[in-house]
Amino acid sequence: MKNNFIPFNWPHMTGKELDYIKESYLKGRLAGDGPYTKRCHEWLEEHTGCNTALLTHSCTAGLEMAALLLDIQPGDEIIMPSYTFVSTANAFVLRGGVPVFVDIREETMNLDERLIEAAITPKTRAIVPVHYAGVGCEMDTIMQIAKRHDLKVVEDAAQGILASYKGRVLGSIGDLGAYSFHETKNVISGEGGALLVNDPELAHRAEIIREKGTDRSRFFRGEVEKYTWQEVGSSFLPGELIAAFLWAQLENAQTITDGRLVSWKHYHELLAFFETRELLSRPVIPEHCHHNAHMYYVLLAPHIDREKVLLELKRKKINSLFHYVPLHSSPAGKRYGRVHGTMVVTNRLSERLLRLPLWFGIEAEKQNQIIDSIGGILTRVKR
Known part of the structure; x- marks a missing residue:
């Protein structure tokens, strides 16, 4: 680092x-x-x-x-x-x-x-x-x-x-x-x-x-x-x-999981404001599921350009990432698999998902810095 x-x-x-x-x-x-x-x-x-x-x-x-x-x-x-x-x-x-x-x-x-x-x-x-x-x-x-x-x-x-x-x-x-x-x-x-x-x-x-x-x-x-x-x-x-x-x-393993959950919850609290302003959506955890804080992601609002967000974060020395390219749209997926029904949700959300840095022991100050940077970027990077 x-x-x-x-x-x-x-x-x-x-x-x-x-x-x-x-x-x-x-x-x-x-x-x-x-x-x-x-x-x-x-x-x-x-x-x-x-x-x-x-x-x-x-x-x-x-x-x-x-x-x-x-x-x-x-x-x-x-x-x-x-x-x-x-x-x-x-x-x-x-x-x-x-x-x-x-x-x-x-x-x-x-x-x-x-x-x-x-x-x-x-x-x-x-x-x-x-x-x-x-x-x-x-x-x-x-x-x-x-x-x-x-x-x-x-x-x-x-x-x-x-x-x-x-x-x-x-x-x-x-x-x-x-x-x-x-x-x-x-x-x-x-x-x-x-x-x-x-x-x-x-x-x-x-x-x-x-x-x-x-x-x-x-x-x-x-x-x-x-x-x-x-x-x-x-x-x-x-x-x-x-x-x-x-x-x-x-x-x-339990100590690691507990520590990650603390950091996940900190992100979740910090991002609530941006969700109320309809700039992004936070993860949803069903009541009957107990997650392990493996990942913190957000779904950017449709009018936000994710590529510009990633580029701006990179300029600020923050390595945030998108995630999977849906398999059905890949060359091998088209060759070896088939689609049942539409992929409307997959296509739409895969283009909006943004993963934030998260590991056991990440300092709250770093998380604050990341969210402050994202907040400033989201108001500028419309499609």
Whole structure:
């Protein structure tokens, strides 16, 4: 943060990461599924209530494992929002699946559950809700739809650790869930992720798929005399040094979340004035959702030019960002997926969304500076 530059994100270190990495180094435990991996698995299982948690080298890997577990075949359709990261679609396209893009809710930027049922065809195999900004999708309705149509639900909870929907932790509600521990997330390991297996019938296969399609994990537990190739899989597990870093973060996950919530609420209070003047809209958190302050975004009023806002903030050394380019409008999205219905909300809101700098420990003074800058800019940058 040189020359008073305010970055979009600043990775938080607890101070224990290097100690745990050093311990693994000195003990010669470098490959995956060592003691720290086990601790991370136990923490995730305890805090989410999932049947089995498995660390992966990314959330992308967790979603790819989900596609393998569901045995996605060429032509199978998977319903998902277009307003999401490319991995949500890529994981299924790699198996020949077809993403079916459905519009989002204006209040939360989440998949609009009211549009899902009309998008279901005989080829539909799964629904993939994405919990945007750590705010839960309407999972009761989504699970009911899935049950009626015999579909699987894979929660893309990349942004959702320690957030919940009606008291249930995000990622633990569907058949499968995936977390991200990327540097930009609340709890980090540089790169990294996890697959939460909530359906007990999928747990054994998940372990095999993660270990190159072998029963190697059972061998190391002494359950089989030798391990061999059982089915299609890949190397989805991270090394032990990644798990050691992550363990230091998980030990402090609630403290990190609480601190981010303080900063999120400060933004929310500061921006109320600009919402009353109809210059922007603040995030909406449904009463039955407990979010984790993963992100603070605003939706600029239609008459505000977002590109000019971003440029002005950059000149003031503030790194604010837009977010996803909707997948349905991308070259690959048009090639591999299809749209159901209109994308009116997705198209409109994706052009107005602005993310503000937020990390654990951001000073209130910096937040005040950011909002003061935005306030001055919004009165000048009309379309």
